[in-house]
């Protein structure tokens with residue numbers, strides 16, 4: 001969709017071959033430029049290499065979408081420390097580092113958009129549903145969204161978007177968990193259209 005509107009799309013993936021394949025599909029379907037770069041959001045050095053590579057390729061980032069995330073099983077008392085580390089690095093530190101890598105240039109140019117892909121499970125009002133590291137990192141991502149929105153100047157909008165249930169690999173994997181089976185039995189499977197939570201509009 002973005003590519004169709006004339007934007008150069010940067011597809012940042014930790015799996016270059018898969019990224020190239022998806023870029024090819026996007027170009028074939030919509031035309032336009034799709035630039036593929038390697039990025040592991042959980043690694044601050046990788047974020048920095050990605051930013052440097054984009055500068056060297058002459059790509060200016062006006063819109064940053066923080067989409068990558070992991071949803072790992074486990075509760076406060078039983079998740080292992082590696083799981084906590086991965087979730088915090090991917091779901092919270094990654095967006096934080098990406099914001100620091102790309103938003104200063106947006107501020108200098110006076111224009112930018114940041115979309116943090118969050119979740120209803122990160123909502124205190126919604127009861128912080130789901131696995132513990134997922135819900136608390138998404139709640140913290142909402143916090144990062146609000147803090148960033150308070151601190152930027154110029155025509156820069158910072159939002160968190162909560163897509164609702166979408167049948168992706170993350171969801172399919174989660175369905176193997178007993179908790180999810182119960183939830184789906186109670187509430188049914190509800191693929192629903194994306195919603196943007198107005199509470200975190202800048």
Ligand SMILES: NC(=O)c1ccc[n+]([C@@H]2O[C@H](COP(=O)([O-])OP(=O)(O)OC[C@H]3O[C@@H](n4cnc5c(N)ncnc54)[C@H](OP(=O)(O)O)[C@@H]3O)[C@@H](O)[C@H]2O)c1
Pocket residue numbers: 013014015039040041042043066067068069070090117118119120162163164165166167168169170171
């Ligand atoms: N699906 C839903 O119902 C739903 C609901 C609410 C919110 N969301 C949010 O929507 C976003 C997309 O989720 P999804 O459902 O599409 O999940 P998904 O199918 O599991 O996709 C997650 C993506 O994140 C990437 N990723 C994970 N760790 C990464 C890392 N360290 N560096 C770079 N990329 C990394 C994965 O890359 P690889 O392919 O390399 O593993 C994968 O492409 C997430 O923020 C999720 O929390 C989804």
